[in-house]
Amino acid sequence: MKMTKKAITLGLGLVVMGSASFAQSLNDAKKAIDAEQYQKAASMLKTLVNSQASKGENYYSLGEVYLKMDYVDSARAVFTRGVTADPKNSLNYIGLGEADLLSNNAASAKTNFAKAVEVSSKKDYIPQLYIGKAYISTDKPDFEAALPYLQKADELDANDKDAETFVALGDYYALQNKNSEALQNYMRAMNINENLLRAPVQIGRMYKDSRAFPESEERLKEAIAKDANYGPAYRELAELYMQWANQVPAEFATKSAQALENYKKYLDLTDKSFESKLRYAQFLFYAGDFKTLEQVTSEIAAASTNDPKLPVVLRLRGYSAFENKNYPASLQYMNDYFAKVDKSRIIASDYLYLGKAQAQNKQDSLAVINLTKAVEMDSTKAEALAEVAKSYYDAKNYPKAIATYDIVNKYNPNGKGSLYNYYYQGLAGYFLYGQGYSAKTNPSKDLLVKADAAFASLLKGAPGTIDAILWRARVANFMDSDTDPKGLKLPYYQQYLDSAEARVAKNVQPAPSPKSMVEAYNQIAGFAAYKEDKAKAKLYWDKALALDPQNATAQEGLKQLAGPAPKAPVKKK
Known part of the structure; x- marks a missing residue:
């Protein structure tokens, strides 16, 4: 989930103008902004706007607070009032330009910035x-x-x-x-x-982003030593410890506890506004503390019933309910979220959690639709869609499994779990074709082509997966003609045996399955007998019996070698 705060919170550096009392008031507001006490700053600046209505700096500062709170429309309205009140002041044109950038209107931003330069x-x-x-x-x-x-x-x-x-x-x-x-x-x-204080905090952030954790900690503690009440330093320290915890699993418990402790300090030093509580909730999500997150978001929702950011709270309630295995509640929250949120604000994780909640509530078709949207926006979300595909496979719903794996493999060809995805897609295609073949419904061999491509992709990523070679042999067996077989299976069965025998000779673990090796020997021997190559047939049936002395197929094959050439070998393994 993407957090709404800026990548780096920039200092305002406002120009102090006017009488001494006005300068002090504006300076106090600047300090509150820098300390991320936005509600306090907004209150102070609203008073200044009312009492010093012709001062453009007041409007600009208030608009900047709204931008930092992600209220772009409110900020734009304040900047517009500032331009009217003080048209020769450049700041509110700059504010309008910044609002334009946040609204993805670069052309309008450029116009407003040009006007700001013109009047200055x-x-x-x-x-x-x-x-x-x-x-x-x-x-x-x-x-x-x-x-x-x-x-x-x-x-x-x-x-x-x-x-x-x-x-x-x-x-x-x-x-x-x-x-x-x-x-x-x-x-x-x-x-x-x-x-x-902003500079050492930013240095600490920079070190944190470079994973130089001890250096980051040192810088942030330097800022706290200068002012123990400077909230942003504690927020950065909290995020540092959380990242540290995730990067060093052995220290996860200690560092994550320090992270939460410092974030609570940050909250105590801000005005505990809706925004600061929401930032805390977002932090809890990243910290993986879903129990606390569910509690905190419930409290925020109860206390702030009219805030335009409540859809974000619904989002986090849906996420946390799912992680806490409260699947019906998760689905309800996610449906409410999608009904209320500005569609431009939807992110991949929203579709991901909606789809996962639908899957847990047996709404499989809807789950696939929304998980597909998640994967289209962010291919790293493919794992959840792969889970749905596997559930179809486990239920032997092979058509849906194949269709779902098509999407997964399109967007996640080489990522996490991709080898398993290819494996199960190949199996689904093979078994679906086998069902049709047994039922004499003349299934399309396109199923086999797709299955073979899936196994080939698996082998490309993991050449040592010899079972995939075995499955290619089985697929090729189906691909071959029933009446005039060409032996399409033979190269794959032989490749499988070459690898399997080498592993047995070297005692490589895990050892190949004797049953699978017997299958390969029998298949090669059977085709050799069909082609009247009795020596080769005997060689491979003898190898089969060496592994399985009671194997009926090999025993019967050796008996028939002295008789007439057999009919084309059957498809069954």
């Missing part, structure tokens, strides 16, 4: 800085567009007075995993303002 002083670095930050604040940063603005801001701020310029440049490089360049800029920011 050519010596003012702030518009350049904020436009650059806007381009990297989305889920899909536009680094090419951002860099000229950030470089221009650095150029105009010739005396390096504003540490935020270098925080932004650090973020620009960190998002591209250019850690050396990012670190240089974060350090420059700290040299300008040693009390700037």
Whole structure:
């Protein structure tokens, strides 16, 4: 599940203007924003907007809070009011541009950014800085567009007075995993303002993303040592410990407990708004604490009945109910979620959990439809669809198994579980054809072609899987003519025996099945007898009897070698 927070939370670096009392109020709001106390900041800024209605900075700051809370429409409305109140102030044009970017309207964003530059002083670095930050604040940063603005801001701020310029440049490089360049800029920011907490936190985040866990922990604790009430440091520390736990299984219990402890500290230091609780719920999902997640999302839903983000809560309730094996409730929540959510917000995991819940509630056809949508959006979700395909196979519903495995193998040709998927698809095709053959319904040999292709794909990924060679032999046996067989099975049976005999000679474990080896000997011997190659037939039947002295097929074959040539060998193994 994709979390709604930005990849890197950028500092605002707002310009302080006006009277001393106004500057202090705006500065307090900035501090609250930087500490991710968005509800507190919004309340302060609404007061400022009402009391200083002509100050564009107030509107811009409030709009930025709404963007960070993912209320794009509310932000756009505030920025528009700001343009009306203070049309010569560039900030609200930048805010509108950022809202455009978050709405995937790059053309409109470019227009608004151009207007911001037009109304600003050519010596003012702030518009350049904020436009650059806007381009990297989305889920899909536009680094090419951002860099000229950030470089221009650095150029105009010739005396390096504003540490935020270098925080932004650090973020620009960190998002591209250019850690050396990012670190240089974060350090420059700290040299300008040693009390700037955002920079060491971002350094900690950068190290975390590079899996340099001890270094990340050190940096984040440095930020906490400077200010034990700085919430974002605890959030990053929580996410660090969670990633650490997942990467080092031996430390999972310890690190995951530290992760939850620090996230609770983060919550205590924020305003415990709907957004902060929702972020906690999202963190619980990633932490795999589904029992707590079910409890927390239930509490959020009961306390916040009108928030436009409630569909996200339904999503998490559906996820957690499924993981807690409460399948009817999971299906209800997921159906409610899909009925209420903006369709542009649907992600692959939504279809995944809806499909899995439908499968557990015996809605197999719907499950396949939605799991297919999940796989189409994200091929790593193929495992769940493969489980449905296997359930069809286990129920001997081979047509549905084949059709479902077709989808799985299309989107997950080489990923997790793909070899098993090919194996069961091949078996389903073989058995379905066998059913039709026995019932004399003239089944299509396309089933055999697809089955053979599945076994061939398995062997390509795992050449040592000799049982797949055996199944190719069986498929080829069906492919051959009943009245004038060409021996299509022979190369596969011989290839199987070559590998099996070598394993037996070298005592390789697991050892090949004697029963399967006898099958191969008998098949080769039977065809040799049909072609009147008595020496070869005797050789292979003798080998069969060496493994299974009571094997009736081999015994009867040897008896008939002295008689007339037998009819074409039967298909049965």
